Amino acid sequence: MRPLVVFFDVISLLTFGFAFVMVLMQRFEEFKPYDRIIRVFLALAVFILAFVAFSNILEHTGITAKLDEYEDYVEILFVPLIAYAVYSMQTARLFNEARRAEELLRAEHELLTAVVETSPTGIMLVTQSGDIAFANDTAREMLALRPRGESGSLTMPEELNCISSESASARPLSLEHLAEGPSFTGSVCIVEIGTLRRALSVSASPLGSGDESAEASGSVVTIVDVTERERARQELLDAQARYSLDLERTVDERTVELLAANRALESANTAKREFVASISHEFKTPLNSIQGFTGLLLDGVPGPITAEQAKQLGFVRDSSVQLLGLVERLLELERIEAGHTTVTSVSVAVADVVRHVVDLIGPLADARGVEMVVEPSDDVRAETDPGLVGQIVRNLVSNAVKFTPAGGTVSVSARVEGERVLVSVRDTGIGIALADQARIFEPFAQVEVSLEHKPAGTGLGLAICRELAVALGGTVSVESTLGEGSTFTLDIPRGVSAG
Numbered sequence: 001m002r003p004l005v006v007f008f009d010v011i012s013l014l015t016f017g018f019a020f021v022m023v024l025m026q027r028f029e030e031f032k033p034y035d036r037i038i039r040v041f042l043a044l045a046v047f048i049l050a051f052v053a054f055s056n057i058l059e060h061t062g063i064t065a066k067l068d069e070y071e072d073y074v075e076i077l078f079v080p081l082i083a084y085a086v087y088s089m090q091t092a093r094l095f096n097e098a099r100r101a102e103e104l105l106r107a108e109h110e111l112l113t114a115v116v117e118t119s120p121t122g123i124m125l126v127t128q129s130g131d132i133a134f135a136n137d138t139a140r141e142m143l144a145l146r147p148r149g150e151s152g153s154l155t156m157p158e159e160l161n162c163i164s165s166e167s168a169s170a171r172p173l174s175l176e177h178l179a180e181g182p183s184f185t186g187s188v189c190i191v192e193i194g195t196l197r198r199a200l201s202v203s204a205s206p207l208g209s210g211d212e213s214a215e216a217s218g219s220v221v222t223i224v225d226v227t228e229r230e231r232a233r234q235e236l237l238d239a240q241a242r243y244s245l246d247l248e249r250t251v252d253e254r255t256v257e258l259l260a261a262n263r264a265l266e267s268a269n270t271a272k273r274e275f276v277a278s279i280s281h282e283f284k285t286p287l288n289s290i291q292g293f294t295g296l297l298l299d300g301v302p303g304p305i306t307a308e309q310a311k312q313l314g315f316v317r318d319s320s321v322q323l324l325g326l327v328e329r330l331l332e333l334e335r336i337e338a339g340h341t342t343v344t345s346v347s348v349a350v351a352d353v354v355r356h357v358v359d360l361i362g363p364l365a366d367a368r369g370v371e372m373v374v375e376p377s378d379d380v381r382a383e384t385d386p387g388l389v390g391q392i393v394r395n396l397v398s399n400a401v402k403f404t405p406a407g408g409t410v411s412v413s414a415r416v417e418g419e420r421v422l423v424s425v426r427d428t429g430i431g432i433a434l435a436d437q438a439r440i441f442e443p444f445a446q447v448e449v450s451l452e453h454k455p456a457g458t459g460l461g462l463a464i465c466r467e468l469a470v471a472l473g474g475t476v477s478v479e480s481t482l483g484e485g486s487t488f489t490l491d492i493p494r495g496v497s498a499g
Contacts (some may be wrong), residue, residue: 122223130179161192172202181206198232369406375413383495396425404429432480
């Protein structure tokens, strides 16, 4: 049994010896500055274990038992040495962690300081007592900050004048106000320091301890130089003001010119109306004389005339009748445009007006070989002027008959749509091109026709219809397809006031 115990003791001794060498050679970089102490404690612990193993070898081999009496004393030291080694290692680890945290904090502080110092935005800290505890170079330069005695704090120069662009009561750069820990953003103020003038955008947030219920211990203030932006904004406002003034002046000038043009136009219209009225009246007398004397000649009152003379006199009479009709229409259009048309509103059966017009123009339609049709109409009454309605419908039906070839049809109808009365005149005539439909209601406007014999006309009938319809509070419109026919519609209210 003893040889086996001795063998294990020898193995233990060799192991402890190897461990002792490794402890001595090991570099405890992680546990600086306690690495030497830890190495000593571990070496002593290994030495104790080696001493015990060596003592057991001597005792079990019968060489000597002298060392056995010291084993107990030496073994008592093993646990404290190991405990001291572990404690030292833990202390070293905590020390190193604290040192690394301090180095990281220092690096972050240096980085933050570099960012703040190099920032183009002015940054400063205002304490609860109203002192500027810190300001970066940008803030110092913007506000011309100066040291206050030997306290290390900063203060603003007495000649600094801050004019808030928001209101006279705003104090974005008042140290007393900033000491209260206000919160605002982008308050623009104009700072004057001597001859230097800047526009600054000031923002502030309270500097507290992190406890929302605790009183703010000052403010963190950021300052941005917005001089160029404010100058551009002011230039834009000035440009807008100048543009407004120029626009007002231009409007005034154009208004004066327009008034002068209106007066000139009114004078010209008055002169035109007077001229047309005068010339028309001057034309009517000789035209009536021409018609009278031509009729006497055709009747043979002065004496017999030849057939050729009768034919030529017939041309003269027809031309005078046509010219007299033109004069009458000119006078009528002039009265309408001058506002002299009188509208007398009575209760009228519109269908009766339509039938009366068809009866009047029926012989003309029969002579031209055109069929007249009165379509079934609504039995409706309207408060309107029957004479003006009849004149409009008569012009529309007469035009339809004149521009419809023989064998065609002209249909007339009246109907009610809501509070409106619509009288439609539809023909199967030559139709009107889309490009001409807008201008046919203008005075003297006539379109090219494809009929063999162009109907005689003055180009005033539709213009008179439009003006009369307006006087009745209505409109005249057209729908037409070239070569297929046209539909003219008179649209008037069921009730209209006289005007």
